Amino acid sequence: MAVETLPEIPAMGPLLVRAAVTARGRHGDDVPERTLRVEDATVDRARLAAYQRITGHDVADTLPQAYPWVLASPLQTALMVRPDFPLALPGLVHLENRVTTHRLLDAADPLTLEASAGPLRAHRRGRTVGVRLTAHVAGDLVWESDSVYLGRGRGDEDTVRTGGPPDAPEGPARAVWRLPENLGRRYAAVSGDVNPIHLHPLTARALGFRRHIAHGMWTYARVLSALGRGSLGPSTSRVWFTRPVELPSTVELVARTGSDGSVAAVRPAGDRSRTSAVVVLEG
Amino acid sequence: MTTTRRAAVLGGNRIPFARQFGPYAEASNQDMLTSALEGLVARYGLAGERLGEVVAGAVIKHSRDFNLTREAVLGSSLSPDTPAYDVQQACGTGLEASILLANKIALGQADSGIAGGVDSASDAPVVVAERLRRKLLRLSRARSTADRAKALAQIRPTDIGIQVPGASEPRTGMTMGQHMAITAERWGITREAQDELALASHHRLATAYEAGFFDDLMTPYLGLTQDQNLRPGTTLDKLASLRTVFGEGEGATMTAGNSTPLSDGAATVLLGSEEWAQAHGLKPLAFFVDGETAAVDHVSGDEGLLMAPAYAVPRMLARQGLTLQDFDLYEIHEAFASTVLSTLAAWESESFCRDRLGLDAPLGSIDRDRLNVTGSSLAAGHPFAATGGRIVATLAKLLAERGSGSRGLVSVCAAGGQGVVAILEAA
Amino acid sequence: MARADGYTAFVGTPVGRRLASTLGLPRPVPLRRYEPGQPVTEGPVLVGGHGDTPALAALRGGLVAAGVDVVDEAGEDARLAGVVVDLTAAEDPADLESLRALLSPALRRLDRCARVVVVGRHPESASGVAQRAARRALEGVTRSVAKELRAGATANLVLVTEGAEAAALGTVGFLLSARSAYVDGQVVRVGGGSVPDAAVQAERPLAGTVAAVTGAARGIGAEIARTLARDGARVVCVDVPGAGAPLAAVANEVGGTALQTDVTDERAGARILEHATQRHGGLDLVVHNAGITRDKLLANTDAQRWASVLDVNLRSIVRMNETLLAPGALRAGGRVVLVSSIAGIAGNRGQSSYAASKAGVIGLVDGYAADAGLRRRRITVNAVAPGFVETEMTARIPLATREVGRRLNSLSQGGLPVDVAETVAFFAGDGQAAVTGNVVRVCGQSLLGA
Structure with a gap:
C-alpha cells in the first residue's frame, strides 16, 4: 500500500477547485490503494474553539468526537482529486459515518492523520466508496472514522440494502434547534468544507438542490454535543444521513438513552414522519 | 432554623488567568466556568454528585447568559x-x-456547594447604541411588511455605532482608574510605593508557583498553565520606566504596571458542612467566620470609588471583637496598587478613623509581610468576578498550612462604590 | 466497542483481505477482549495432564466454580476455547509425553482466540537433575506452542510452588479469559511462602479498593485508570500539573479524583498517600506508570537528558515507594505494579536511557519481591512490559517498515493500551496475593528480546 507523507495538511480551497475542474471524465472501477498521511498535525485552538462553538460544545481542551474528521478531511479530499480516483467529488453524497474515539483527545496532542479509500460497491442509486481516516498519537491509534459516500449514477436496483440505521426514536422533542440561513457558510468557514450545496440557495440550485442544506458533519456534531460528555470518548458513534436539512429551518432532536448508549434523530419540526439524520452513540 | 453550624472551605480550583485577547479570547464565560468546575469536580471526586447548590456570576454578561451558572453545571x-x-x-x-453559600450552609439550608465567578474581557458583549437598540426593537415588533419597512426606514446611518462596555462608572462617566487616581492623590500614595507593591505581588506569585503552591488550586485551560500576566523577572527599574496611564500631570502615579490588566478567567471554591466534608473524605481548610459589605457615595465625590472596604472591615471587626492586628494573613485585592495603599493609609489615619468611622483611635497598621503573601491581582490578573474565588481558596489553603486557629482577612473593592470583606479561620 | 489496530481493521475490509492474501501478509484476527459480564471462556476447556495431582483437582474445581465448561477429552465436534495442561507431577523428561498426548490432538480443535495454559513447578525447587530438566522444558514447549498457534490463540506457562495450587487459579483464569488477549508466550510464577487460595476473578474484583495511577492523563495510564475503575477501584489519577486538563477529564470520566503532582517531586509519595488516605480511606494499589522518553543515540546524549529519563522513570519510583511502602502506608495485602518495557528487556537503538530505566524497573521488582517485610504484609510487586512501543523516532520510519515491526510477534498485530491495563488489573486482583516478582510482557510474544 503506497503511503505518501505530506509535509502539512493541504489547503482545502485549491483542492476543491481542482475537484471541480477535474470532475468530468472520471471513470474506472478501482480505487487506488493509497494512503495520505500528515505527521504530528497540531490543533489550531482558535479554529477548534470556533468549531466547538458552532456545534454546541464547550470551548475546552478535549476534542469533540467528530473534530479530527474536520482536521483530516483535506487529506480525504486530496485522495479524491487524484486523477486516478474513479468518482467525481462534486455531487458525492455523504451517506453515513462511524467514528471511534479510543481515548479522550487533548488539543495539545500532536495527531498523525491518515486517509485511505476502500473499494467501490454497488448501490441502488450509483456506487459507494468508503473512506477511512485515522489519528495516531505517538504510535497509538486514538481515533478512527469510516465514511461512506455515494457517487450518483446508474445504480443497481438489485443491491441488497444492508446496515441501515436503527429506527428513529419516537416521542416528544428533546430539543428544538432553529438553524439560521447562514449556518452553512459559517460552518464552511470553520471546517473548510466550502461545498456550494451548503452555501447559498443559488449555488445549491446549480447542483440540483431545492435550496442550500446544512453540512451533515455539522448535524452529526451538534447531535453528539447534545448527547453530553460521553460523546467525547472513549466511545463509538455512527450517523446515517437520511435526508438533507434545508436552510434555514427548524429541526427537533429526539433521543432515547439506555444503558448501552443513545439513539438520536433529527427531524423537521412538527413532522414526525421524516428523519434527517440518525445518530447512535455507544458508550 | 435557629442554630447555626460552621461552613468550611474545602478547596478550590481556578483556571490560570489570561490577559484580554490572550489564549481565552475565543472562550465564553460559560466555557471558562464549566472548565473551572470540571477541574474542581476532578480534584474532589464529585463526578455525578448532587450538591446543595452552585452560585457564581460574571460582571460582564451576555443577555443569553441569563442562567450562566446553571448552564455551566449542566455542561x-x-x-x-x-x-x-x-x-x-x-x-x-x-x-x-462564597458568603451567600457559607450562610446557607451555616443555616442548614445546604450541606455543600460551590461558589465562584468568571469574567471575560475578551468575549464582552457588544451593545448597539441606545437609539438604534430602540429602533431595532420596534422593527422586531413590526408585523406587516409595510410596518417593517417603515421601522427600517427610521434607522439613520448616524444611529449605527457600537458600545463595548468598559470599566467606567455609569453615574460619573469616569473609569475606575480615573476614580482611583483621585483617591491616590488624596491619600498621597507615591509612585514608588505602588511600584514596590506591584513588584512584591509578582515576586510572591512567582515564588508560590515555583513551590508548587497552586498545584492543587489550579487546572490548566486551553494550553495556559499559569497566570499569563505574571512577570517573575520584573524589577523596580522596569516598573519605574512605564509611563502613567491615569491621573494628570505631576500627580499622576498609576501605570500599567501598578494597575491590574483586563483579564479572562474563572475560579471556584468548594464549601460544605463539617459532616458533609467528613462523609466525603475532605478535611476543612478554613471556616467562614463572618462577612460584611459596605458602600460609599462615590457619586458626590464624598468618598473614593474603591474605598468601601475601609468601612466594611471596621464594622466587621467590631462585631467580632477583633482588632486589625488580630490576623495572621491579609488578602487585600489589588485592583490597583494604590487601592491597597489608600485603604491601609485610611486605617492608619487618625482623622479618617475618627471622622469617617467614628472610632476613638485609628485601626493602625498591619505587618506587610502578612499581606498578599502569594501575590494578588497585580500579578495574577483580575477577571472581575473570579477574583473572590481565587482569594478565598488561596487564603484557606494558606491558613490551613499555618495551622489551626490562624485567622485571615479578605477585602475586595468593587465598582459602584462597594466593598465586600470576610474573615476566615483555619480549621 | 470494537477495537483493533489500523492494520487489523484494514485486512478485515474486502480490499485489505485481497491485498493481504496477494502479498502474503499476515492476516491477524481481531482479538477477543474483555467486556463486563463476559464469561471466562465462550466454549469448553479441556483440562488434563500428568497424573491426578492436587493441582489438577484444584484447577478443575475452581474452573467449574467459575462457570467454565470443563471437559476431560477433546470431543469430536465441539471447538475448544482452551486447554489447561497440568505437568506439576513431571519427574522426568519422559513425562512430557503426557503434555504432547493431550495437546497434540487438542490444538487442531481450538477455536479462534483460544487459550493454552500449561501449569508446572519452579525448576529451581526441583529435587534432581532430571526433574529440573523436565520442569525447564515446559518453558520451551509453551513458547513454541504459542508460536504455532494461529487466529489470536495464546499459550502461557504458570509455575506454581507446592501447596499453592489453589492460589494459581486466579492466574489460570486470567490467562484463559479475554483479559489476557495480548499476553502470549509468558511465564507467570505463583507462590512462595504461605499463600491464600485464589478464585477466578469475579465481575468487579477491585470493588472497595483504592488505586493510584501515575501518568494517568494520557495513553496507557489513562487506560489503566479506566480499567481499574471498571473493575471497581476508586482511582486517584496522578499526573504533572501541566497535564491537568486531560487529567481532570480522565478523573471525571472514571469517577475518580485528580492529583496534580510531579512524580519527581520529593513530596510526591507523601501527597499520593495523603490524598488516598484522606479522601478514600487508604491505599491498596499503586501503579507506577509515569514515564518519559528522550530518545537519542548514547553518543549524543548529554548528562541532563540522561538524568531526566532516569529520574522520572526509575529514581522517582524508589523515592515514592519509601513513603508508599513504609509500614502503615500501603495497606496489608496491597499491590504495586510497575511499568517496564520491552526496551528494558531487549534494548533499543537510540533508547539507552529509556532502556536503562525500564531494565532498572525489573530490578526493582526483583528487589521488592524479595523484601521480607513486604511479604509479611502480603504486598505483591510485579511489572508489565508493554511490547511494540512506537516512539517518535519509530513513528517517523515509513509505515510499511513500522508495520513489519508491529507484525513481528505471534499475534501479528499491535497491542492496545487496554491490553496492558488488563494485566495491571490482574496483578491488582484480590486473589493474586501469591503472584509477586513477575515481569509479564504484554507483547503478543514479540520476537524482540524473546
Missing part, C-alpha cells in the same frame, strides 16, 4: 440535579457568592 460532570443561580456584585461577586 459539567456534576449531577444535573444540582441547582444553581447567578449573583453579581461587580468585583465583589466571587466573595459575595
Whole structure:
C-alpha cells in the first residue's frame, strides 16, 4: 500500500477547485490503494474553539468526537482529486459515518492523520466508496472514522440494502434547534468544507438542490454535543444521513438513552414522519 | 432554623488567568466556568454528585447568559440535579457568592456547594447604541411588511455605532482608574510605593508557583498553565520606566504596571458542612467566620470609588471583637496598587478613623509581610468576578498550612462604590 | 466497542483481505477482549495432564466454580476455547509425553482466540537433575506452542510452588479469559511462602479498593485508570500539573479524583498517600506508570537528558515507594505494579536511557519481591512490559517498515493500551496475593528480546 507523507495538511480551497475542474471524465472501477498521511498535525485552538462553538460544545481542551474528521478531511479530499480516483467529488453524497474515539483527545496532542479509500460497491442509486481516516498519537491509534459516500449514477436496483440505521426514536422533542440561513457558510468557514450545496440557495440550485442544506458533519456534531460528555470518548458513534436539512429551518432532536448508549434523530419540526439524520452513540 | 453550624472551605480550583485577547479570547464565560468546575469536580471526586447548590456570576454578561451558572453545571460532570443561580456584585461577586453559600450552609439550608465567578474581557458583549437598540426593537415588533419597512426606514446611518462596555462608572462617566487616581492623590500614595507593591505581588506569585503552591488550586485551560500576566523577572527599574496611564500631570502615579490588566478567567471554591466534608473524605481548610459589605457615595465625590472596604472591615471587626492586628494573613485585592495603599493609609489615619468611622483611635497598621503573601491581582490578573474565588481558596489553603486557629482577612473593592470583606479561620 | 489496530481493521475490509492474501501478509484476527459480564471462556476447556495431582483437582474445581465448561477429552465436534495442561507431577523428561498426548490432538480443535495454559513447578525447587530438566522444558514447549498457534490463540506457562495450587487459579483464569488477549508466550510464577487460595476473578474484583495511577492523563495510564475503575477501584489519577486538563477529564470520566503532582517531586509519595488516605480511606494499589522518553543515540546524549529519563522513570519510583511502602502506608495485602518495557528487556537503538530505566524497573521488582517485610504484609510487586512501543523516532520510519515491526510477534498485530491495563488489573486482583516478582510482557510474544 503506497503511503505518501505530506509535509502539512493541504489547503482545502485549491483542492476543491481542482475537484471541480477535474470532475468530468472520471471513470474506472478501482480505487487506488493509497494512503495520505500528515505527521504530528497540531490543533489550531482558535479554529477548534470556533468549531466547538458552532456545534454546541464547550470551548475546552478535549476534542469533540467528530473534530479530527474536520482536521483530516483535506487529506480525504486530496485522495479524491487524484486523477486516478474513479468518482467525481462534486455531487458525492455523504451517506453515513462511524467514528471511534479510543481515548479522550487533548488539543495539545500532536495527531498523525491518515486517509485511505476502500473499494467501490454497488448501490441502488450509483456506487459507494468508503473512506477511512485515522489519528495516531505517538504510535497509538486514538481515533478512527469510516465514511461512506455515494457517487450518483446508474445504480443497481438489485443491491441488497444492508446496515441501515436503527429506527428513529419516537416521542416528544428533546430539543428544538432553529438553524439560521447562514449556518452553512459559517460552518464552511470553520471546517473548510466550502461545498456550494451548503452555501447559498443559488449555488445549491446549480447542483440540483431545492435550496442550500446544512453540512451533515455539522448535524452529526451538534447531535453528539447534545448527547453530553460521553460523546467525547472513549466511545463509538455512527450517523446515517437520511435526508438533507434545508436552510434555514427548524429541526427537533429526539433521543432515547439506555444503558448501552443513545439513539438520536433529527427531524423537521412538527413532522414526525421524516428523519434527517440518525445518530447512535455507544458508550 | 435557629442554630447555626460552621461552613468550611474545602478547596478550590481556578483556571490560570489570561490577559484580554490572550489564549481565552475565543472562550465564553460559560466555557471558562464549566472548565473551572470540571477541574474542581476532578480534584474532589464529585463526578455525578448532587450538591446543595452552585452560585457564581460574571460582571460582564451576555443577555443569553441569563442562567450562566446553571448552564455551566449542566455542561459539567456534576449531577444535573444540582441547582444553581447567578449573583453579581461587580468585583465583589466571587466573595459575595462564597458568603451567600457559607450562610446557607451555616443555616442548614445546604450541606455543600460551590461558589465562584468568571469574567471575560475578551468575549464582552457588544451593545448597539441606545437609539438604534430602540429602533431595532420596534422593527422586531413590526408585523406587516409595510410596518417593517417603515421601522427600517427610521434607522439613520448616524444611529449605527457600537458600545463595548468598559470599566467606567455609569453615574460619573469616569473609569475606575480615573476614580482611583483621585483617591491616590488624596491619600498621597507615591509612585514608588505602588511600584514596590506591584513588584512584591509578582515576586510572591512567582515564588508560590515555583513551590508548587497552586498545584492543587489550579487546572490548566486551553494550553495556559499559569497566570499569563505574571512577570517573575520584573524589577523596580522596569516598573519605574512605564509611563502613567491615569491621573494628570505631576500627580499622576498609576501605570500599567501598578494597575491590574483586563483579564479572562474563572475560579471556584468548594464549601460544605463539617459532616458533609467528613462523609466525603475532605478535611476543612478554613471556616467562614463572618462577612460584611459596605458602600460609599462615590457619586458626590464624598468618598473614593474603591474605598468601601475601609468601612466594611471596621464594622466587621467590631462585631467580632477583633482588632486589625488580630490576623495572621491579609488578602487585600489589588485592583490597583494604590487601592491597597489608600485603604491601609485610611486605617492608619487618625482623622479618617475618627471622622469617617467614628472610632476613638485609628485601626493602625498591619505587618506587610502578612499581606498578599502569594501575590494578588497585580500579578495574577483580575477577571472581575473570579477574583473572590481565587482569594478565598488561596487564603484557606494558606491558613490551613499555618495551622489551626490562624485567622485571615479578605477585602475586595468593587465598582459602584462597594466593598465586600470576610474573615476566615483555619480549621 | 470494537477495537483493533489500523492494520487489523484494514485486512478485515474486502480490499485489505485481497491485498493481504496477494502479498502474503499476515492476516491477524481481531482479538477477543474483555467486556463486563463476559464469561471466562465462550466454549469448553479441556483440562488434563500428568497424573491426578492436587493441582489438577484444584484447577478443575475452581474452573467449574467459575462457570467454565470443563471437559476431560477433546470431543469430536465441539471447538475448544482452551486447554489447561497440568505437568506439576513431571519427574522426568519422559513425562512430557503426557503434555504432547493431550495437546497434540487438542490444538487442531481450538477455536479462534483460544487459550493454552500449561501449569508446572519452579525448576529451581526441583529435587534432581532430571526433574529440573523436565520442569525447564515446559518453558520451551509453551513458547513454541504459542508460536504455532494461529487466529489470536495464546499459550502461557504458570509455575506454581507446592501447596499453592489453589492460589494459581486466579492466574489460570486470567490467562484463559479475554483479559489476557495480548499476553502470549509468558511465564507467570505463583507462590512462595504461605499463600491464600485464589478464585477466578469475579465481575468487579477491585470493588472497595483504592488505586493510584501515575501518568494517568494520557495513553496507557489513562487506560489503566479506566480499567481499574471498571473493575471497581476508586482511582486517584496522578499526573504533572501541566497535564491537568486531560487529567481532570480522565478523573471525571472514571469517577475518580485528580492529583496534580510531579512524580519527581520529593513530596510526591507523601501527597499520593495523603490524598488516598484522606479522601478514600487508604491505599491498596499503586501503579507506577509515569514515564518519559528522550530518545537519542548514547553518543549524543548529554548528562541532563540522561538524568531526566532516569529520574522520572526509575529514581522517582524508589523515592515514592519509601513513603508508599513504609509500614502503615500501603495497606496489608496491597499491590504495586510497575511499568517496564520491552526496551528494558531487549534494548533499543537510540533508547539507552529509556532502556536503562525500564531494565532498572525489573530490578526493582526483583528487589521488592524479595523484601521480607513486604511479604509479611502480603504486598505483591510485579511489572508489565508493554511490547511494540512506537516512539517518535519509530513513528517517523515509513509505515510499511513500522508495520513489519508491529507484525513481528505471534499475534501479528499491535497491542492496545487496554491490553496492558488488563494485566495491571490482574496483578491488582484480590486473589493474586501469591503472584509477586513477575515481569509479564504484554507483547503478543514479540520476537524482540524473546
